[in-house]
Amino acid sequence: DNSTSAVGDPIISWNWDFDDGTTSTQQNPNHMYTVPGFYDMILTVNTAFCSGTDTVQINVENIPTANFTMDTTNGCADLLVNFTNTSSANAVSFIWDFGDGSPIDTNMNPSHVFINPYGVDTTYTVLLIAQTAFGCIDDIIQTVTVFPNPNASFTDNAVLDCAPLVVNFTNTSTGSTSQTWNFGDGTPISNALSPSHIYQNTTQFINNHLVELIVLSTNGCSDTARKNITVYPEPQFGFSINPDSGCSPLVVTFPSVIGAVIYNWDFGDGTTGVGPTPNHTFVNNLTNNLI
DSSP, rough: OOOOOOOTTOOOEEEEOSSSSSSEOOOOOOOOOOOOOEEEEEEEESSSSSSEEEEEEEEEEOOOOOOEEEEEEEEEEEEEEEEEEEOOEEEEEEEEEEESSOOOOOOOSOEEEEEEOOOOOOOEEEEEEETTTTTTTTEEEEEEEOOOOOOOOOOOOOOOOOSSEEEEEEEOOSSSSSEEEEEEESSOBBBOOOOOEEEEEOOOSSSEEEEEEEEEOOTEEEEEEEEEEEOOOOOOOOOOOSOOOOOEEEEEEEEOTTTOOOOEOSSSSSSSEEEESSSEOOOOOOSSSOO
């Protein structure tokens, strides 16, 4: 009340009409409007000899209704969630708190990526605060559950060697309940925990096979580990000699072999040789032919 009166004629009564069916005779009352709208609030004051009236119009704004939907409420990390703001039309500004320590977002329809570094199912509480132009607010919370990913890893005993190459794989993954092995050579996949595999290479070239291990958790989250296995061609050497028969002593020059880099020759008569094109003399001290 800011009413005034003449000196010697003080105000002695106050009558408030709040225009919603309620009144008050206090000098400085408090009043709560429960229904939005325009109200003509009337104050009448009285002295012993006079009275005065003043009217003030009050606009009671409708509170907003905060609400939103999500395109998913749970999933594997890193989980992208798209939020659709369905708050009432009188809401003009918004505050999003995703509950994971990330910065506040003020977009109307944000997207957010939830991570899970904890190794267990983690639930985040998402808070939306909606506000009108007059500062009226409402809020709502919903939850998002993020499943941890397993960690795929493996070791092997592969060495640089020729086919057939036997490789033993050891699954060192964590947080997984099943696995799939692709050995990268067109052979069937394996679901064994720690399989062994034989690599073949009948080409004349070095082959590199990309081994892929995919592991799954109980919630269907996955992780992949990869490694190259190098397999040298399987030696398939052959040669011909000329002459291949004759009288003793018979001198034979042996040819080089395509693809060979180291030579160890056994001439079949108790002697050996090295090198790509050795000469050897065969001797027959008997009276019959030697083969």
